[in-house]
Amino acid sequence: MSHSGRCILEVRNVVKVFPPRPGRTDALLAIQDLSFTVGEGEFLTLVGPSGAGKSTLLNIIAQIDTPSAGEIWFQGRPIATAFGNALRPGWDCQIGYVTQDDNLLPWRNLLDNVLFPLRVQRRLSAESVERAKMLLKATGLEGFERYYPHELSGGMRKRASLIRTLVYDPPVILMDEPFGAVDAQTRSQLQADLLRLWNLGRKTIVFVTHDIAEAVALADRTLVLTRAPAGLAGEHLIEIPRPRDLGNIYTLRGFAELYERIRRQIQ
């Protein structure tokens, strides 16, 4: 059970099997009997090797995929079961999802991209636009509002995709290696941005990564997943005090041991 408040999200005995397909005769077991809970306001990271079924798990929680067995509970109600009721992606804007690819709309400028969820939720107002601009400013995107995605750097696009989810304020945000494809420098900047923004609202975050240092640096708690089929290999409370200096995370007390313990569990 989480150390920070009551449980908001629960993964119960989830199994995911992909059926056989041409070139592969046996079914692919991606997730095997995975269970864990997420506390309200908690920053949970899931770390595991590539291909461990992490994205599949987030897709199931976000309701763009169904579990083969098991259930997802959200705020005390089952929202996904194997005998699928119709999928409701994002569960009425309660679960945000920042994907690996930024998925910005190429035909909208930065500001319109960030405002997209508010626009389709019919929640566009002077205040919400002001809030979006504040978030853009907080992440150094001020002055780029009228730029199209192809005119922005990879790091800027990542920030935009992050803000697009933060701006409509879903209680739970899923993040799937959102900082995967950027250089190390930009990456620690993005991580710092994320922690600062998280500190403003203390959303519940489930953050998936294959980078152990990132998992430890950001989290309240880290779950270690095994190679596919994904199962739980370990759980670690990260008691490094906040605010954390991400530039010097390697030198913080306790970091090295944690890193080493997780690394051994992944192997």
Place this chain on the structure above:
Amino acid sequence: MIRAKLVLDRLLILICAVATWQVCSFVFGPQWFSTPWITGGRFIASLLDGEILHHAQFTLAAAAAGFLVGGLPGMLLPFALRRSPALTAMLDPYLIGGYGVPKLAVAPLFILWFGIGLGSKIALVASIVFFLMYFNAAAGVKAVSIQLLDMARIAGASEADMARHIIWPCASPYILAGIRISAPYAIGAAVVGELISSNQGLGYLIQAAAMDFNVTAVFAALIGLTVLVVGINWILDRTERWLLRWRRTEATRVRRFRAAA
């Protein structure tokens, strides 16, 4: 600098073409080829007395009306069919079959049904443009990225929102390509309709002049037709560049290099 050179190069090709024309008229006789000089004079004269404009208007009206009657439904059909793959599969062989039928062979039927006026030309243009627009728009609707749709759904977008904010813009380059492919076909179909039977339009003008062995008038009408098609293409080009300004393409990059040079 580079822009001026381009214009010069293009002018050079025009001069070569006109020279070849002149040589042909020397060798084979002006009764078959007229001459560039006389044709030019004739073209300007018929421009001034409004004759060519009147006929070009008729052709353009037939093409535009045919485009609306055939192209618009062809463009919208893939959007309507997107949500029902079963219906799409049902209609598919008929659409492919309809596309395959040579429409010019159907033209006499259209004349029987709609007479020799504007109606039969509109029908001919519509029957060609419908399929061109349908298949282009269908390719565009199929090319929509599932990730973008998922993103939009999670963000709370309704089906209508997704059609408007994602599927439509994503398909728009395909639809514009469809329009650009269709435009010359639409003009061409209108002209052929007029060639077969009409008392107006550039096609009629060509046909009537040829009957009189008036090669000069045929060439003048052809020049009018070329100007019409090039003009339409120029307008479409500008429109496309403006509508798709969000896209980074090789073409925009080349333009930027050119601007920098």
